[in-house]
Amino acid sequence: MYAFTQHRPATVRQAASLLAKQEEAKLLAGGHTLIPTMKLRLAGPKHIVDLSKVEGLTGIEMKGRTLVIGAMTPHVEVATSAVVKENIPALADLAGKIGDPAVRHRGTIGGSIANNDPNADYPAGALGLGATIVTNKRRIGADEFFKGMFETALEPDEIIVKVQFPKVNKAAYVKFPNPASRYALVVVDMPFQSYEESKEQAFASASRIMRETGCGAVKIEGGVPFAETIAFLVARGIPVMGHIGLTPQSIHTIGSFRSQGKDEAARLSSSSNQPGPIESDAGSCADGRWLSRPTSWSRRRSNPARANRSLRR
Ligand SMILES: Cc1cc2nc3c(=O)[nH]c(=O)nc-3n(C[C@H](O)[C@H](O)[C@H](O)COP(=O)(O)OP(=O)(O)OC[C@H]3O[C@@H](n4cnc5c(N)ncnc54)[C@H](O)[C@@H]3O)c2cc1C
Numbered sequence: 001m002y003a004f005t006q007h008r009p010a011t012v013r014q015a016a017s018l019l020a021k022q023e024e025a026k027l028l029a030g031g032h033t034l035i036p037t038m039k040l041r042l043a044g045p046k047h048i049v050d051l052s053k054v055e056g057l058t059g060i061e062m063k064g065r066t067l068v069i070g071a072m073t074p075h076v077e078v079a080t081s082a083v084v085k086e087n088i089p090a091l092a093d094l095a096g097k098i099g100d101p102a103v104r105h106r107g108t109i110g111g112s113i114a115n116n117d118p119n120a121d122y123p124a125g126a127l128g129l130g131a132t133i134v135t136n137k138r139r140i141g142a143d144e145f146f147k148g149m150f151e152t153a154l155e156p157d158e159i160i161v162k163v164q165f166p167k168v169n170k171a172a173y174v175k176f177p178n179p180a181s182r183y184a185l186v187v188v189d190m191p192f193q194s195y196e197e198s199k200e201q202a203f204a205s206a207s208r209i210m211r212e213t214g215c216g217a218v219k220i221e222g223g224v225p226f227a228e229t230i231a232f233l234v235a236r237g238i239p240v241m242g243h244i245g246l247t248p249q250s251i252h253t254i255g256s257f258r259s260q261g262k263d264e265a266a267r268l269s270s271s272s273n274q275p276g277p278i279e280s281d282a283g284s285c286a287d288g289r290w291l292s293r294p295t296s297w298s299r300r301r302s303n304p305a306r307a308n309r310s311l312r313r
Pocket of ligand 1 (some may be wrong): 108156
């Protein structure tokens with residue numbers, strides 16, 4: 001993570017003034033989008049303006065026929081609120097479907113709406129219910145607020161204070177489950193010398209590994225020379241994660257760790273309709289160039305967008 005200065009204002013006015021005065025400042029709500037983004041070095045704000053101590057940003061109440069939810073209200077409070085359940089049950093249902101308990105306890109409605117991730121639940125709910133987003137400067141109808149993927153009408157020093165939902169007679173929220181984000185896939189890396197001798201040796205080793213460990217797939221290192229082996233295993237029902245780039249065991253023959261397989265990697269990530277021999281059989285490929293990435297990093301050839309989403313969630 002980058003070094004940054006954290007500010008803890010007590011009022012919305014102070015928070016807005018910090019945003020306006022400090023160069024490259026970002027608001028922090030539940031941190032469930034901002035912190036991972038910073039960890040991945042996709043964002044590096046110099047100043048963080050933490051909203052957790054700002055007065056008046058939480059709470060849920062009915063004002064006439066309008067449900068008002070403070071921007072810093074976590075998802076779990078919306079999901080379990082008697083007021084929300086009584087007046088707009090679909091909204092409580094929506095909030096209860098967000099992520100997992102940790103996400104629901106930290107993530108906030110304001111953060112979710114400001115972020116406007118196309119995968120997120122609240123932006124769809126706010127649009128469908130005709131919500132109004134109230135900021136420190138103005139009131140913005142949902143139709144005007146959401147501009148595009150990760151884009152909103154918010155100005156750089158504008159802060160969402162609350163979200164207002166008109167009471168509706170009927171509403172329902174249905175979410176497409178994303179199985180990729182829910183279950184861990186355990187892949188066992190086949191040990192050096194357990195598959196190189198022949199396709200038959202690879203099949204015997206992989207069968208034993210799957211039987212004894214209960215894993216979901218095996219990984220075979222070595223790149224294109226093992227394409228035939230991978231095809232042999234896949235044809236016999238063994239899911240295989242392929243591999244391109246550097247193989248640790250090749251250190252003895254190449255002399256030192258250095259970048260390998262850039263060409264195959266480029267081909268893997270291209271939109272070519274004629275995938276190479278490994279990509280066509282392996283369910284996913286591990287890219288050995290990036291030694292600092294988590295070992296679970298993989299990219300599904302058939303649907304990279306879905307694999308990327310599962311990394312974020
Ligand atoms: C594992 C995981 C699973 C998730 N699953 C889901 C899911 O199923 N559905 C879903 O909808 N979301 C999901 N999320 C996202 C989650 O709901 C986040 O909490 C949410 O997107 C951002 O809210 P936050 O309070 O954490 O905001 P932060 O991460 O703190 O901030 C996000 C952005 O909004 C800005 N911001 C925050 N508050 C305000 C404000 N009041 N005014 C103006 N700008 C503000 C910040 O500057 C930042 O740019 C998931 C997140 C994780 C980590």
